[in-house]
Amino acid sequence: MVSCPVRTAGRENGSDRISRDLSPSPFFPDMESGSFGRYPPRAGSERTHPVPLDRVHAVQESLRRRVRLDEDWRGPLRTVCGVDAGYSPDGSRIRAAAVLLDYEGLTTRESVVLDDDVAFPYIPGLLSFREAPALWRAVRGLGSVPDVILCDGQGIAHPRGFGLACHLGVILDVPSVGVAKSRLVGCHEDPAPERGAWVPLRYKGKMVGAVLRTRAGVRPVYVSAGHRMTLPTAIALTLHCAPAFRLPETTRRAHALAAWSTGR
DNA sequence: GCGACAG
DNA sequence: ATCTTGTCGC
Numbered sequence: 453m454v455s456c457p458v459r460t461a462g463r464e465n466g467s468d469r470i471s472r473d474l475s476p477s478p479f480f481p482d483m484e485s486g487s488f489g490r491y492p493p494r495a496g497s498e499r500t501h502p503v504p505l506d507r508v509h510a511v512q513e514s515l516r517r518r519v520r521l522d523e524d525w526r527g528p529l530r531t532v533c534g535v536d537a538g539y540s541p542d543g544s545r546i547r548a549a550a551v552l553l554d555y556e557g558l559t560t561r562e563s564v565v566l567d568d569d570v571a572f573p574y575i576p577g578l579l580s581f582r583e584a585p586a587l588w589r590a591v592r593g594l595g596s597v598p599d600v601i602l603c604d605g606q607g608i609a610h611p612r613g614f615g616l617a618c619h620l621g622v623i624l625d626v627p628s629v630g631v632a633k634s635r636l637v638g639c640h641e642d643p644a645p646e647r648g649a650w651v652p653l654r655y656k657g658k659m660v661g662a663v664l665r666t667r668a669g670v671r672p673v674y675v676s677a678g679h680r681m682t683l684p685t686a687i688a689l690t691l692h693c694a695p696a697f698r699l700p701e702t703t704r705r706a707h708a709l710a711a712w713s714t715g716r
Numbered sequence: 717g718c719g720a721c722a723g
Numbered sequence: 724a725t726c727t728t729g730t731c732g733c
Contacts, residue, residue: 481720496728539724546724574724576721583723605722615722636722669733674722 508578509612516614518622520680525599525627529555532693533591533598534702535620538710539570546570548586549709551702552594556699558693561571563711564593576636577611580619587616588623600681601628602693602702604638607676609661609687610652621679628678629686630661631700635674643672648691650675662687666694673698 532555538547551563565590572582583605591601606615608632615636621628638655640663648667653661653676661676664687673694677686693700699707 528723539723541725543725573720574723576723579722602725603722610722632722637720 499684503573503578504615505574508581512612512614515619515622516612519608519614519618519678521608521677523627523680523682523684523685529599529689531555531561531596532558532689532702533594533601533626534604534693534697534700534704534705534706535587535591535601535702536604536710537586538707538712544570546583546586547710547712548583548590549706550587550590550594551596551709552596553693553702553705555599555642555692558695560705562595562615563705563709566590566593566662579605580614580616583594584623587620591620591624591626597624598626600689601626601678602689603628603630603678604632604703604707606632606674607661607678607681609636609638609674609676610657611637612659615676615678617676617678621681625679627680629681630674630676630678630691631690631703632674632676633699637664641713644668650687659683664690666691666700667696667698670698674704688715 453498476557532553534551534663536549545567547567549565552561554561568586574582601620603617605617607617615630617628636659638653638660642651643649643651643663645668647665650662650664652659653663662683664673664675665672675690677683677687681684690700693702
């Protein structure tokens with residue numbers, strides 16, 4: 453892949469902000485960047501195309517066929533990547549952050565932060581079309597390919613079995629896990645109050661994920677496999693990455709970098 | 717028709 | 724997601 457000039461900026465948290473290869477994602481053939489306009493529409497008379505749900509759903513169904521729900525570890529995990537997105541106050545710009553941590557110790561190795569125009573509205577079930585393009589660029593800007601990516605959103609616990617974690621995992625072909633803060637679909641009981649307790653998240657008669665307690669007495673998180681992943685491994689990874697707080701360190705650090713109020 | 721609805 | 728400080732409780 454052709455790489456753009458290496459750009460380094462900022463030094464917040466002592467983290468690198470290196471951005472390589474800022475090319476746009478090629479995974480939206482029918483919907484090149486801007487085909488829906490920018491969101492929200494700029495004051496004046498900028499037109500935004502209505503989202504053709506049938507076509508977008510078709511793209512999800514198509515990509516869903518590439519999801520693999522088995523593991524493919526090439527040895528022990530060495531790195532875990534956290535990704536998250538934040539928005540400008542007026543909602544017109546999206547900031548994507550990718551942070552690479554050492555799996556053991558969870559120390560930060562490097563991070564990439566970049567901004568882009570928002571080109572898709574927020575629609576439950578279509579979050580990945582709004583955030584994946586920018587997150588994809590951020591992850592590809594890292595100096596090395598992560599062994600696994602933890603996403604702030606659902607994996608297969610999704611209306612069409614293709615949440616943000618699946619989308620990112622597939623287009624990057626990297627194992628991924630979805631760790632969402634709230635439920636999108638499915639039913640479940642309350643997991644026991646202790647850390648590590650979990651109950652199945654069921655949807656349409658299938659177990660699509662787990663409602664996992666990462667911290668005693670605190671609201672659980674919704675874990676589901678994204679790509680090249682199994683639920684047991686997803687749960688173990690989540691617990692490993694969330695040793696002290698409700699959310700995984702991966703997500704917490706990516707969030708700190710992507711939050712608009714902080715940073716730039 | 718009436719809710720629900722990742723971030 | 725974002726607008727926003729202190730405050731009640733373990």
